[in-house]
Amino acid sequence: MSLPTSRAARTGQYLALLAYLVFLAFPFLWLLSTAFKPARELGSLHPTWIPEHPTLDNFRQAFDEQPLLQAAANSLIAAVSAALIAVVIATPMAYVMARHRGRLATAATGWVVVSQAFPFVLVIIPLFLVLKNLHLINTLWGLILVYVVWSLPFALWMLAGYVRAVPAELEEAAAVDGAGRVRTLVSVVAPLLAPGIVATGLFAFITAWNEFFFALVLLKTPEKQTLPVVLTHFLGAEGVADLGPLAAAAFLATLPSLVLFAFIQRRITGGMTAGAVRG
Amino acid sequence: MTAKRRSGPRHPRNGQADAARDRAAWFLVLPALLPILVLSVGPLLYGIALAFTDAQSGRTRSTQWIGTLNFQDLLHDTLFWDSFRIGLLWAFGVTVPQFLLALGLALLLNQKLRMRWLARALAIIPWAMPEVVVGIMWRLVYNPDAGILNETIRDLGLGDGRDWLTGLATALPAVILVGIWAGMPQTTVALLAGLQNTPHELHEAAALDGAGAWRRFRTVTWPAIKPIALAISALNFIWNFNSFALVYVLTSGGPGGRTRLPMLFAYEEAFRYGQFGYAAAMGCVMVAVISVILAVYLVGRIRGGGEER
Numbered sequence: 233m234s235l236p237t238s239r240a241a242r243t244g245q246y247l248a249l250l251a252y253l254v255f256l257a258f259p260f261l262w263l264l265s266t267a268f269k270p271a272r273e274l275g276s277l278h279p280t281w282i283p284e285h286p287t288l289d290n291f292r293q294a295f296d297e298q299p300l301l302q303a304a305a306n307s308l309i310a311a312v313s314a315a316l317i318a319v320v321i322a323t324p325m326a327y328v329m330a331r332h333r334g335r336l337a338t339a340a341t342g343w344v345v346v347s348q349a350f351p352f353v354l355v356i357i358p359l360f361l362v363l364k365n366l367h368l369i370n371t372l373w374g375l376i377l378v379y380v381v382w383s384l385p386f387a388l389w390m391l392a393g394y395v396r397a398v399p400a401e402l403e404e405a406a407a408v409d410g411a412g413r414v415r416t417l418v419s420v421v422a423p424l425l426a427p428g429i430v431a432t433g434l435f436a437f438i439t440a441w442n443e444f445f446f447a448l449v450l451l452k453t454p455e456k457q458t459l460p461v462v463l464t465h466f467l468g469a470e471g472v473a474d475l476g477p478l479a480a481a482a483f484l485a486t487l488p489s490l491v492l493f494a495f496i497q498r499r500i501t502g503g504m505t506a507g508a509v510r511g
Numbered sequence: 512m513t514a515k516r517r518s519g520p521r522h523p524r525n526g527q528a529d530a531a532r533d534r535a536a537w538f539l540v541l542p543a544l545l546p547i548l549v550l551s552v553g554p555l556l557y558g559i560a561l562a563f564t565d566a567q568s569g570r571t572r573s574t575q576w577i578g579t580l581n582f583q584d585l586l587h588d589t590l591f592w593d594s595f596r597i598g599l600l601w602a603f604g605v606t607v608p609q610f611l612l613a614l615g616l617a618l619l620l621n622q623k624l625r626m627r628w629l630a631r632a633l634a635i636i637p638w639a640m641p642e643v644v645v646g647i648m649w650r651l652v653y654n655p656d657a658g659i660l661n662e663t664i665r666d667l668g669l670g671d672g673r674d675w676l677t678g679l680a681t682a683l684p685a686v687i688l689v690g691i692w693a694g695m696p697q698t699t700v701a702l703l704a705g706l707q708n709t710p711h712e713l714h715e716a717a718a719l720d721g722a723g724a725w726r727r728f729r730t731v732t733w734p735a736i737k738p739i740a741l742a743i744s745a746l747n748f749i750w751n752f753n754s755f756a757l758v759y760v761l762t763s764g765g766p767g768g769r770t771r772l773p774m775l776f777a778y779e780e781a782f783r784y785g786q787f788g789y790a791a792a793m794g795c796v797m798v799a800v801i802s803v804i805l806a807v808y809l810v811g812r813i814r815g816g817g818e819e820r
Contacts, residue, residue, distance in 0.1 A: 245619055245622060246625075248619055249616075249624055249630065250626075252615075252619070252630065253626065253629060253630060256634065256636065256692075256695070259651075259652050259692065260648065262651055262652050263644075263651060265659075266657075274657055278665075279658070279662050320542070321542035321546065322543055324542060324543070325539060325544065327539060332532065336533070336536055340540065343547065343552070346805075348750075349749050349753075349801045349802065350555065350753075350798070351773070351794050351797040351798060351801070352753065353778060353793065353797075354555060354559070355551065355554045355558060356781075357566075357790060357791055357794075358555075358558045358791075359554045361557075361787075362553075362554065377546070377550060378550065380546060381546050381547060381551045438639060441641070442641035444641065444642060444643050444755075444756040445755050445778075460641050460642075460644075460756070463641075464759075478647060479648075479651055482643075482644045482648060485643075485644055486639070486640050489640065490635065490640070492639075494632075494635055497635055
């Protein structure tokens with residue numbers, strides 16, 4: 233948009249943008265500041281933005297207080313497995329949703345929309361009972377199963393968008409050249425979809441890595457719990473917290489999703505908005 | 512194009528080809544459909560059924576059907592309706608300001624401004640963070656002694672600050688602010704995408720006709736982004752009404768239940784007190800309310816979409 237704008241309006245726009253930037257950034261900067269402050273400064277009655285004597289003690293202490301490495305390993309296993317399984321089973325279904333116009337595709341799309349409205353409590357109680365009968369409570373496998381299904385709606389939504397972006401004419405041309413259905417899918421469609429599949433997988437990984445509610449309900453013992461659940465142990469029973477290690481651990485837990493998200497952000501927003509616009 | 516005469520995916524020739532296509536479709540859908548049926552649709556129906564039973568956790572005696580008894584109890588459960596009211600307050604309190612702020616930011620980012628890249632980089636942070644970390648981070652901000660909020664208030668000479676998350680009057684507004692912060696980037700990006708799909712010519716034509724900024728927004732911008740605005744607001748409302756982790760970490764529903772969202776209430780009922788049947792009934796009531804909202808949204812969306820095309 234390039235309409236002429238007056239100087240005063242421009243200044244106003246920059247001030248507003250600055251206010252937004254401050255609002256978005258300040259809690260995160262405070263988390264960083266707290267993570268690197270020595271205990272003495274955290275106890276001070278007049279906290280400062282910049283630590284006067286920055287230290288890594290909080291990080292060391294965080295690893296001493298809670299089994300963070302074990303928790304990170306659990307999170308990694310759960311998130312990687314869930315993302316891989318979800319993408320492998322979602323891709324063919326997304327293809328059908330994008331290319332076919334039968335009742336099946338309509339029902340699948342309907343489920344994707346409706347599943348966004350479930351309050352998890354209505355699903356978690358029966359899931360808890362089912363997983364208990366299968367002896368999968370307090371196991372990562374139980375959690376992975378739940379994560380796979382939980383990440384499917386958005387994965388299907390994104391992948392269907394990517395399939396639609398592949399021109400149908402390419403498939404038809406391959407069919408004319410005598411390629412069978414399976415060969416068309418594997419050698420024509422799949423390579424074009426690959427970047428979208430990777431982005432969807434990474435997004436599924438991030439959602440599982442960040443997830444809290446299902447992990448809280450399904451994992452009982454500390455050595456099985458994932459990172460977000462273990463983080464809440466820093467808060468203590470009465471909400472009294474050791475602020476430094478809490479901030480340090482919270483910061484570390486965020487890094488993987490922040491880094492991955494920075495990579496795929498454009499694709500996510502592209503996929504999300506493509507779906508929303510097309511609706 | 513002659514290729515279209517072949518069995519291209521979108522151009523079925525006859526019933527036989529249709530049947531073959533459908534068989535292939537089922538084959539492709541099955542790997543995802545099975546888990547969906549077993550772990551999503553099945554549990555959902557099972558959950559609805561549980562609402563009509565006296566199911567409890569760890570009980571040896573078998574569960575019995577009790578008809579609508581759970582729902583009758585729910586009707587008289589003032590604590591549940593309190594939490595329901597709080598859930599609606601929270602969902603509106605987050606969704607509406609978040610939408611307005613996000614719209615403002617999206618309009619700004621649609622201009623040629625210098626710090627746009629920074630805004631985009633910063634927007635990643637709330638979006639990619641685990642909700643648990645967002646909660647922890649804001650607890651550090653709100654901390655009565657060591658937090659930056661009270662320190663800023665003291666620096667500005669506005670008083671001593673207070674314990675925001677445990678104050679009866681301040682707890683709900685404090686968690687609502689966090690909710691707004693956490694969901695703003697996603698809403699902004701969705702609205703920005705809508706803005707970027709608005710044809711420039713319309714704006715320029717409207718400007719030439721002498722339309723002011725507000726008129727241009729109302730007659731050109733808003734109609735273009737309305738479908739996205741409706742969709743994202745409805746989804747935000749639903750997600751917020753059902754949210755759990757953020758408030759669980761911030762206040763655990765306290766003080767005195769002032770921030771006890773329906774999900775927190777149902778979670779406690781199910782997994783602290785073991786009242787599975789009763790908690791399932793709560794879930795049903797939540798679904799019912801959300802379905803109404805979803806229906807309103809779908810009707811609005813279809814109408815909006817109709818104007819669009």
